[in-house]
Amino acid sequence: MPASSREWPLWEIFVRSRQGLSHKHVGSLRAVDAEMAIQNARDVYTRRREGESIWVVEASHIHASQPESRGPFFDPADDKIYRHPTFYDVPDGVENM
Numbered sequence: 001m002p003a004s005s006r007e008w009p010l011w012e013i014f015v016r017s018r019q020g021l022s023h024k025h026v027g028s029l030r031a032v033d034a035e036m037a038i039q040n041a042r043d044v045y046t047r048r049r050e051g052e053s054i055w056v057v058e059a060s061h062i063h064a065s066q067p068e069s070r071g072p073f074f075d076p077a078d079d080k081i082y083r084h085p086t087f088y089d090v091p092d093g094v095e096n097m
Contacts, residue, residue, distance in 0.1 A: 011037040012062065014055040015045055021096055023055050034058070 008030040014023035026045045031037035037056040045051065065073050 008032050010059040011041075011056045012059050013037070013041040013045055014057070015041070015051045016053040017050055018052045020052070023053065028059065031056075 009032075010028055011031055011034075012028050013026050015026045016023045029037065029040050029044060031040050034056055038054055041054050041056055042051070046054070
């Protein structure tokens with residue numbers, strides 16, 4: 001059996017801090033399944049109790065755009081001016097925008 005087929009899957013780890021509103025990528029680790037990945041991520045990435053929530057995503061399930069196609073891929077948004085936040089007034093009292 002080749003060595004690569006004996007390795008545990010790679011998991012990408014995202015942690016939301018107690019003060020944060022979103023999860024941030026903090027690293028990767030190998031684990032047999034999602035439950036083990038969460039437990040190991042807790043032990044490795046939140047040792048000082050700074051985490052509020054952990055997401056684990058098997059790396060093989062992540063698909064991304066290619067850096068070399070960033071121009072043509074993102075250019076269509078330029079002609080949709082309503083997507084730019086400069087056209088909206090944020091009312092007083094609205095937080096986290």
